[in-house]
Amino acid sequence: MQGGAAALAYRGRTASIGFAHGPFVRVDADTGGERVAGSLVEEALALRKAIDTASGQIAELAAIAGGEAAQILEFQVALLEDEDFIEEIFAAIGEGDAADVAWRSALDAQIADYNSAEDEYLKARSSDLADLRDRVIMILRGGGGQAVRIPGGAVVCADDLPPSRFLEIDWSGGGGLALLRGSPTSHVAMLARARGIPMVVQLGAVPELGATALLDGEGATLELDPNSEQLRLFEKRREIHRKSRASARAILRRPTALWRGERIKLFINIQHVDDLAHADGQYADGIGLMRTEFLLTERDGLPDEEAQFAAYDAVLRWAGQRPVTIRTFDAGGDKPVPGFTLDGEANPFLGIRGLRLCLARPEIFAVQLRALARAAVRGNLKVMFPMVTSADELEAGRKLFADIVQRLQADGIAAMLPELGIMVEVPAAALAVSSFKASFFSIGSNDLAQYVLACDRSNGALAPLMDPLHPAVLELIARTAEHGRRAGISVSLCGDMASDPRCLPALLNCGLRELSVTTSALAQIKQTIDRLGSGGGLG
């Protein structure tokens, strides 16, 4: 709270970088006022009308949003059209419940049922139901059946925001999103980053009232009704951000990143083929990590060989001569995949995940390996296995892979065994790195840190302990890099550390000369290496 008594500043966590200065708008769904219930007939009519209105609104949203978002919304429409489900609610109204009370208790029962499920997929659906519950209640309470009017460029503040509400807001005039709760990994955060809307989450308590707001997605701050001094500082930060982006972009175009005369190779991580649409990707030295889990979640059913081959081939074509490292399915742990991963593990992070799971489900793994073997002849492909503990697992994976290549070739199908490497994320693998006959190593610093520090990385309460710069983590990174240097094997790092400028000096000092970063961080990382190399600080 610097710069004046009237000024209010709140700090949260960054979900999407950028700056927004605009009217402050609270959009919490609860209009507060209780409805006055009418007669039984009036209540039944009111609910029928609200359901029709909601149904129309959602169908409209789905039509605009398309794709995955439309499918999420389709389930809500189906529920509104479910006569069995709706009839029970009308029955409750017939027994004297008010429309909103009957509706809420039916939806709450469903939500509780979904939340009690073991299945993560079903649990995730409960937020869709809450979205639907609140929409109908808002209409019943005379919410006008319309979305809250939000002026262009507004800083929208809510407790949390479901994807459907985000999509309803017109972001074409800029603006930002400030959430009291929420998470940087939520659906909404992904939408915000994709649209370049600054977003700060976990702000805690923020007053209901405010005329204007400053949202700094980089510093993760929200300032309400700023005084002139706050405004001046905000504009200064915004300007620095803009200039830094501009100079980073100039450096980005240089052919190589140099640090004390040594070339630092910079690769990008992608989650999805569509990520290659980011313009900065073209300046990367290749793809250091292509995750393949999206193939498991996006479609109905596990992806067939052709769908996988098409995805791998598209990425190889994009890369041309540059290397592309594809990681085999890394499911399990905090990434459950219904029908693939095992339910009911007491400690999934230490359970059947990564390569362990693939070796346990060879029928699913074989399809991926076939697609990869066929893709290997189309470009500069490398394949790596995640979550490897012992050299025997690498060899078991290699044998499966080699057999598949042999069978494909016997059938006259073009295929080859690509270079095989492993992720170094299990401490045992880092300590015994020389026991692996791998063509390359890629350090997965997120999991490595979680295992070395004994901190569940999904547990926010442990955030202060979860320090990737802990000497024990750096020691393992340095040992792995040193082994690579002596044995002439490439070692890179593809965890979040590589995309964090503050970690760069330590990583370079550990001996790493290859990093794989998120595409949006490429310019900044290249710029930071340039500054460090020329004796400058982090700037």
Place this chain on the structure above:
Amino acid sequence: MLDKADGQIFSGNVRLVHAVGMHARPAVKLTKLAKKFEAQISVRVEGAAEWINAKSVAKIMAMRAAHGSTIEIKASGSDAEAAVAALVKLVETDFPDEVS
């Protein structure tokens, strides 16, 4: 409509190959297809105590049919035979997109 043939019950069994089991998207597709028929259609996970209305998405979801389970379908009414055949095909072919 009171013809005796209408009282006949048709049934079929089909294994759920969908990777995530009977979740939102498959459930929406199944109920949408079921609603295209006049027939009364019920489903259950093989051996379950209760039959469930195939036209209710909430109940289909609550059924929690897992990957690899067998779904029993039965129908009665004018187009019951076609309804069973269509639903079996939908599940068998893993809920292709064109059906929606």
